[in-house]
Amino acid sequence: MKKLELLPAVDVRDGQAVRLVHGESGSETSYGDPLEAALAWQRAGAEWLHLVDLDAAFGTGDNRARIAEVAGAMELRVELSGGIRDDDSLAAALATGCTRVNLGTAALESPAWVAKVIAEHGERIAVGLDVRGTTLRGRGWTRDGGDLFETLERLDAEGCARYVVTDINKDGTLRGPNLRLLRDVCAATDRPVVASGGVSSLDDLRAIATLVPEGVEGAIVGKALYAKAFTLEEALEAVAA
Numbered sequence: 001m002k003k004l005e006l007l008p009a010v011d012v013r014d015g016q017a018v019r020l021v022h023g024e025s026g027s028e029t030s031y032g033d034p035l036e037a038a039l040a041w042q043r044a045g046a047e048w049l050h051l052v053d054l055d056a057a058f059g060t061g062d063n064r065a066r067i068a069e070v071a072g073a074m075e076l077r078v079e080l081s082g083g084i085r086d087d088d089s090l091a092a093a094l095a096t097g098c099t100r101v102n103l104g105t106a107a108l109e110s111p112a113w114v115a116k117v118i119a120e121h122g123e124r125i126a127v128g129l130d131v132r133g134t135t136l137r138g139r140g141w142t143r144d145g146g147d148l149f150e151t152l153e154r155l156d157a158e159g160c161a162r163y164v165v166t167d168i169n170k171d172g173t174l175r176g177p178n179l180r181l182l183r184d185v186c187a188a189t190d191r192p193v194v195a196s197g198g199v200s201s202l203d204d205l206r207a208i209a210t211l212v213p214e215g216v217e218g219a220i221v222g223k224a225l226y227a228k229a230f231t232l233e234e235a236l237e238a239v240a241a
């Protein structure tokens with residue numbers, strides 16, 4: 001069986017690595033220098049980094065230079081997210097050398113542009129499906145953006161390579177992943193799914209790993225690592241095939 005990929009998260013706000021609760025602006029706890037955090041995950045054996053520009057996602061500025069510095073210093077693969085919504089922000093994101101970018105709001109508000117960039121960049125484009133219930137949320141998760149399964153059907157038809165699926169109610173809460181949501185998304189698409197939000201324990205990761213045959217490819221882990229619920233080394237060991 002394929003092993004579950006783990007993507008430790010570094011979310012950047014105002015130049016600092018932070019964690020949010022439910023992705024809400026203003027709920028952040030600071031964890032210092034994002035480059036230090038990313039290098040620590042790399043030293044611990046991470047193969048991926050999930051790097052988020054929260055200011056770009058919330059429309060409160062951006063951390064482009066900081067994000068480019070972190071992505072450029074990594075030997076591991078980087079998935080870049082947050083505020084990638086037009087040609088300019090996409091070009092800046094791809095120029096960091098990241099392996100792929102994660103589009104969120106654009107997939108809801110600019111479907112024609114997203115179809116175009118999926119056709120142009122293929123595997124370098126993932127779409128973030130950030131949901132409350134089965135309603136998508138955009139603009140830093142502050143605005144409703146349509147039905148999850150209708151959007152998934154459209155993006156599948158456009159050739160979207162993979163999805164990053166986040167249950168916003170779980171994100172940053174250490175309340176466990178929404179396995180039901182992950183199963184439902186996997187049943188609705190044949191594209192790989194990266195699970196995001198709520199991981200609290202090694203058992204949560206083992207539970208996500210049981211969904212690999214259904215189509216879950218990876219899991220993003222944020223708060224649990226920063227809160228030291230377990231180490232990244234322990235997490236990698238827990239999901240080793």
Ligand SMILES: O=C(O)c1ccccc1NCC(=O)[C@H](O)[C@H](O)COP(=O)(O)O
Nearest residue numbers: 009023057081082171172197198222223
């Ligand atoms: O990814 C985004 O674009 C984003 C936009 C607005 C708010 C939050 C956003 N991402 C947060 C994450 O990707 C988290 O790092 C990830 O879901 C980890 O969650 P957790 O393990 O529950 O801390």
